[in-house]
Amino acid sequence: MRKSSLAQIAAITAIAFASSMPTYAASESVKTKEFLTYDYASQEYFIKLTINTATVIATQIRPDMAQCIASWYGDTPAETKKKDAEILATMKRLPETYPSAVLIAILQKHCGKFGK
Secondary structure, eight states: OOHHHHHHHHHHHHHHHHHHSOHHHHOTTOOHHHHTTSOHHHHHHHHHHHHHHHHHHHHHHOHHHHHHHHHHHOSSHHHHHHHHHHHHHHHHHOTTSOHHHHHHHHHHHHHOOSOO
C-alpha cells in the first residue's frame, strides 16, 4: 500500500475515533479516577478505540511498533480482556492522570516510543 493511502487511512481512523468515542472519556476534564467509575463496556470501548487508533498511527511512523501493539494487545477475547485488566489496574494507580495518557504510556512501555 502506498504511503499516501496509509496516511489517508490514519486520518480517517483518527477522525472516526474522535467523533465516535464517548465524550466523557475524550474530555480533557475527565481524569482517570472518573473514567474508572464508568461501566466496563464503556471503558472497554474506549480502550479498544484508543489502541486501534494508536496502531494505525504507528503504521505511519514505525510499522514495527504497530506490529508490536497488535501482538501485545492480543488476538483473542481472553487475551484482550487480560490486557484491559492490566490497563485498568494501571489507571487505578494513577487517578489524577488522563485515560488516554495512561494508554499511550503503556503502549510506549511495551513497544517503544512513537516517532523515529
